[in-house]
Amino acid sequence: MTEGVLLAVAAGIMLGLYALPEKFTKGFRYENTWSVFFLLTMFVVPIVASMLLIQGFGEIFGTMPAELWIKMGLASFLWGIGVMMWSRAINYIGLSLGFSIFIGTVILIGSLLPFLVDGLPDTDSLVLIVSGILVVLLGIILKGRAGLLREKDERSSKADQSQKGKANMSTGILIAVVGGLLATGFSYANAVGRPYLHEASQAQGNADWVTAVAVMFPIFISGGVVMTAYFAYQLTQKKAWEGFKTSAFASNFLWILLMAVFHYAASALFAFAAFKLGDSGNTVGYAIYNTACVVTAIVSGIITKEWISASPKAKRLLYAGVACMVLGILVIAAGN
Template sequence: MEMIGVLWALLAGVMLGLYALPEKYTKDFKYENTWGLFFILTMFVVPVIASIVLLGGFDVFGMVDSSIIWKMAVASVLWGTGVMMWGKAINHIGLSLGFSLFIGTVILVGSVIPFFVAGLPATNVFGTIMAGLVVVLAGVVMNGKAGLAREQDEKDAGKERDESKGSMLKGIIIAVVGGLLATGFSFANAVGAGPLGEAVSELGLDAWKTAVAVMFPIFISGGIVMGLYFIQQLSQKKLWGDFNTPRLIPNFFLIFIMAFFHYAASAMFAFAASKLGASGNTVGYAIFNASCVITAIMSGIVVGEWKSASSKAKGFLYAGLACMVVGIVIIAVGNGLG
C-alpha cells in the first residue's frame, strides 16, 4: 500500500507542477481571458462536480457549525487573492520562478500556521521544522537572485522584455506576496479539517474524501474574489469579444486541463496520504511539494524560459531548487517526529 501512496503523491506533485503549462499554448486569448476562464472552471465547476461525485452531494456541510464554514470562507478570500496573483506572477516571470517562489513562500508561512491553531509542538519537532524552513528560505532567495540574473542576461543579449509582463522584480514581488496571502488555505484547512472529517466519517465515506469536503468552501469562497476581479478586468479592457475566436474550443480544452490538474492535485495528495498510513502527511508532503517544484522548473526550462540565461543564473536556479527540496524533506522529518 505504501508504494501506491508514494506513486499517487508523486503524480499529484507532477500534476500541480504542470497545471499552468497549457496556458503557453492558448491562442487569441489575453491574460484575462485565459485565467478568468481557468478560475471559473477550477473554483466552481470542478469542485461542484467533485462534491457531487465523491461526497454524494452537499449534506456534509450542513453537519458542521456554520461558524467553521465562515472562518474558512474569510481565510479563503485571502487564498483566492494569492492564487490569482500566482497566475499573474507566472505570466510575468514564467513557470520556473513563478512556481518555486510561490510554493516556497507558501511552505515557509503555511508550515507554521497550524501552530497558531493547535499550539506549539514538542521542542524537537518545532526546532527541526524551523531548520527546514530556513533552508527553504535560502532556496526562495536563490530563486529570486536567479530571476534577476536572468533578466540582466536577457538585457546583455539585447533581448527586449515584453513590456506587458513588467519587470522581473515586479513579478518576483507578486509571486512572494501571492504566496503569503495563499497561506489562508493552510489556516482554512486547519480550522475545517477536524469538523468536516468527523462529518465525512459519519456519512461512512473514506477518510481521504475529507480533502474534497475541505476544498469546497475554500475554492468557492476564493473563487468569488477571482470571478469579480476578472469580470471587472474583462469589462474594463473590453476583452469579452476575444472569446469569439475559432480557437475557443481548443483553448477551452487546454484551460479545462489546467483547472482539472489544479484541483485534482490536492485531492490526489489526500488520497496518497491515506495510503501512506502514519507517514502520509510527512513522506507524502515531501514527495508532493518536491515533485511539484521540480516539475515546474524543468518544464520552464524545456519550453525555453532559460535559453538566454547564463550559467550563473542557472546556477542560482538549481541551487534554489536543491535548497527547497532539502528543506521540504527536513520539514517532513520534523512533522514525522510528532
C-alpha cells in the same frame, strides 16, 4: 508516512504542470483563458466532484457550523486575493522572481500556520521540520537570485535599468510578498476545516480520501468569488469579451477544462496527503507540496530552454536552489 510524502510530491508535480495545456489554446487572450479556467476550477469542477463523490453531501454541509463556514470562507477569500496579487506581481518582476518570492513566502508562513490550529509536535520533530523549511527557503532565495541574474543577462536596453524599472521591481516584490502572505489562507482553511469535515464525512460512510474532496469544496467556492470578480473586471477593462468569439472555442474549452481538473485534483491530493502525514501533516505536506511544484516549474523551464541565455553563475545558483529544495523536503519528511 511514505505514502503521504509521495502523495504530496505527486500533488506538487500536478500543480507545477497544470498550466501546460494553455500552450495549445488558440485565439484566446490571457484574460479569456484564465477567466474560463477559474470559473471551471473554482466552481464547476468542485461542485460536480463533491456532489458525485461525497455521500451525504447535503447533510455534511447543511449542518456545518456557521463559525466554521466563516473561518474557512474568510481564509479562502484571502487565498484568492493572494493568487490574484501574484499574477499581478509577475507583470512587474517576471515569472522566475515572482514565483520564487511568492511560493517562498507561502512555504515559510503556510507551513508554520497550521501549528496554531493543530498544536506543536515534540521538540525533536519541530526542530527538524523548521530546519527543513529554512533549507527550502534558502533554496528559493537562491533560485530568486538566479532569476534576477538571468533577467540581467537578457537585458538588452539601457531603459530597463532606469529608475522607473527599479521602482517597478520594488513594487512587484512587495506585491509578491503580500500576496504570498494572503495565499497562506489555503493552508489555514484546510487545517481548521479538516477535523470537522473528516468526522462528518466518516459518519456518512465515506472513505478516508473523500475528506480531501469535502475540504476543497468551501475553499474553492469562497476563493473563486474574488477570482471571478477580478477577471470579469479585466475582461471588461481590456475589452476582451470579444475574444470568446473564435472558431477554436470548443477545443480551447477542452484544454482549459483539463487544466481545471489537474489544478483541482492537485489541491485535493494535497489535502489527502496532509491527512495521511498525521499530526504535522499540514506543515509537512504544505512544504513538500509547494516545493515539488517549484522544482517542477524549474525543470520545465530548463527543458523548454527558458534558461538558455542565462550566465553560468545564474545556472549554478539555479541548481543550488533546486538542491536545497530537495534537501529541505528530506529533512521535513524526517521531522515527521
